[in-house]
Amino acid sequence: MDFSDVIVSEKIKRNMYVEYELLVDGAAVxxxxxxxxxxxxYQLQPPELHAVVTEEDDCFVIQVQASELALFVExxxxxxxxxxxxxxxxxxxxxxxxxRVMKANLSNPASLRTLQDELQIRSLxxxxxxL
Numbered sequence: 001m002d003f004s005d006v007i008v009s010e011k012i013k014r015n016m017y018v019e020y021e022l023l024v025d026g027a028a029v030x031x032x033x034x035x036x037x038x039x040x041x042y043q044l045q046p047p048e049l050h051a052v053v054t055e056e057d058d059c060f061v062i063q064v065q066a067s068e069l070a071l072f073v074e075x076x077x078x079x080x081x082x083x084x085x086x087x088x089x090x091x092x093x094x095x096x097x098x099x100r101v102m103k104a105n106l107s108n109p110a111s112l113r114t115l116q117d118e119l120q121i122r123s124l125x126x127x128x129x130x131l
Contacts, residue, residue, distance in 0.1 A: 001018075003016075003018070003036070007036060013036045013037050014036075014037050014041055014042060014043045015042075015043050016036055017033050017034060017035050017036070017042070017069060018033065018034050018036075019031070019032070019033045019092055020032055020033070020034075032090075033069070033090055033092070039071065039124070042071075044068070044069070044071065044124065044125045044128065045067075045068040045069075045125075046067075046068065046125060047066040047067060047068045047069065047070035047091070047093075047123055047125055048066060048067040048068070049064060049065070049066050049070055049073065049091070049121045049123060050064075050065055050121075051063060051064045051065070051075075051119060051121055053112060053115050053116045053119060054112070055112045058102060058103055058104070059100045059101060059102045059103055060100070060101045060103070060112065060115055061098055061099070061100055062075060062084075062098070062099045062100075062101065062119065063096050063097070063098050063099075064091050064096065064097045064098075064099065064121065065091065065094070065095075065096045065097075066091040066092070066093055066094075066123075067093055067094070068093045069090070069091075069092060069093055070090065070091040070123040070124075070125065071090050071123060071124040071125075072088050072089075072090070072123055072124040073088070073089050073090065073091050073097075073121065073122070073123045074087055074088055074121070074122045074123070075087055075099060075119065075120070075121060076119075076120045076122075077110075077115065077118040077119060077120065078118040078120060079118055080106060080107055080108060080110055080114070080115075080118055081106070081107035082101050082105055082106050082107065083101070083102070083105035084099055084100075084101055085099050085100040085101065085102075086099050087099075091123075101115075
């Protein structure tokens with residue numbers, strides 16, 4: 001794809017990305033993004049990550065949202081080991097991402113309230129030094 005009519009400067013290149021989604025019979029089966037510079041040169045903005053945790057019969061569902069592109073988002077619990085359906089994923093600004101944690105994949109039984117209180121969310125932005 002040719003973006004030369006939109007990307008007219010190095011500054012724009014460092015602040016722009018493209019998202020894509022593969023649909024099969026109307027359902028998303030894959031998605032991704034592409035930067036126009038190496039990730040270390042991309043001008044990440046504070047993603048203002050937040051999550052809502054809900055409970056289903058056999059799992060907990062964590063819906064993560066960000067105000068800006070959040071790269072390499074990692075979920076963890078402070079005092080609990082868990083196997084997440086996905087970890088180290090990307091969240092687009094304004095597009096929520098749902099991640100499931102099967103109750104059987106928790107190191108100890110836990111309540112919804114416990115998971116809400118112990119959930120930790122980090123992204124690549126958190127590794128940046130602020131000068």
